[in-house]
Amino acid sequence: MDPQATLTFEELSILNERKEEIKRDHLAYLDQHPELKTLMSSFMSAVLMEKPTDVVAFAKAHFDALTPIKIAPAPLVIAGPSGVGKGTLINRLMTKYPELFGFSVSHTTRGPREGEVNGVAYHFVAIDEFDGEVAKGSFLEHANVHGNRYGTSKFAVEHVQAQEKICILDIDVQGVRQVKNAKMKVNYLFVAPPSMADLEKRLRGRGTETEDKIKIRIANAKGEVDFGTAEGNFDKVLVNNDLDEAFAELEETLAKLYPEVRFQ
Numbered sequence: 001m002d003p004q005a006t007l008t009f010e011e012l013s014i015l016n017e018r019k020e021e022i023k024r025d026h027l028a029y030l031d032q033h034p035e036l037k038t039l040m041s042s043f044m045s046a047v048l049m050e051k052p053t054d055v056v057a058f059a060k061a062h063f064d065a066l067t068p069i070k071i072a073p074a075p076l077v078i079a080g081p082s083g084v085g086k087g088t089l090i091n092r093l094m095t096k097y098p099e100l101f102g103f104s105v106s107h108t109t110r111g112p113r114e115g116e117v118n119g120v121a122y123h124f125v126a127i128d129e130f131d132g133e134v135a136k137g138s139f140l141e142h143a144n145v146h147g148n149r150y151g152t153s154k155f156a157v158e159h160v161q162a163q164e165k166i167c168i169l170d171i172d173v174q175g176v177r178q179v180k181n182a183k184m185k186v187n188y189l190f191v192a193p194p195s196m197a198d199l200e201k202r203l204r205g206r207g208t209e210t211e212d213k214i215k216i217r218i219a220n221a222k223g224e225v226d227f228g229t230a231e232g233n234f235d236k237v238l239v240n241n242d243l244d245e246a247f248a249e250l251e252e253t254l255a256k257l258y259p260e261v262r263f264q
């Protein structure tokens, strides 16, 4: 007898829901491991070319001889409220490990400022072109900032990955939500302030914002910290209290997230 025939409607829907959940989980895993497809199709091609009689022995020899595939390092998102110290930590990283990290070149619809070279500072594009790229799904994330559009294209990130560098994405919480929808393996780090009072002190201390802007940033920070510290949103929440300690913890975190890279 079919074992499912004895289940109640409620049990059946729980079972179906569970099956869907497992399917989603499997698909998410496959999305994060594109190398699996390469491995399996290269094995199948080898089998079909050789047509071995002993497939198991052939498989053993095939996988034993495998040299590690160079896998592009996952980009690193560093998010956190304005003034928390993201830029400070990133500068330190870039200074200490200049060859390990890179930045992607963003697209923008704002005009170039003096000295800004197209393709270096930004890809400067017209609004129509920007919208076209949005429609094509070219952007990992994009936003409107003070009337101008900014976006990080997948291609720009892949360009950094192709140089075997970890692409740092210094983006806000809205950007993080968008990147999470893109099917790309990304590591997520959230930088949190020791307290809101400390955050405010840093923003004022930096002296780059007007009082109104400081107020807006502080008001936004609460929601950002809630999102950043919520279970499952980030791989690591780093509290930037003492800068040296936070940097040491950042290095430890990176060593775990990128076991193939040496951080010391």
Ligand SMILES: Nc1ncnc2c1ncn2[C@@H]1O[C@H](COP(=O)(O)OP(=O)(O)OP(=O)(O)O)[C@@H](O)[C@H]1O
Pocket (backbone or CB within 6 Å): 080, 081, 082, 083, 084, 085, 086, 087, 088, 089, 202, 203, 205, 206, 240, 241, 242, 243, 244, 246
């Ligand atoms: N651990 C720390 N202790 C005290 N001050 C800090 C610390 N980290 C950074 N700062 C100071 O806080 C201010 C803000 O830092 P920073 O500009 O790096 O922030 P940010 O997160 O990049 O901000 P934004 O998102 O607005 O660019 C700077 O003046 C910086 O020197």
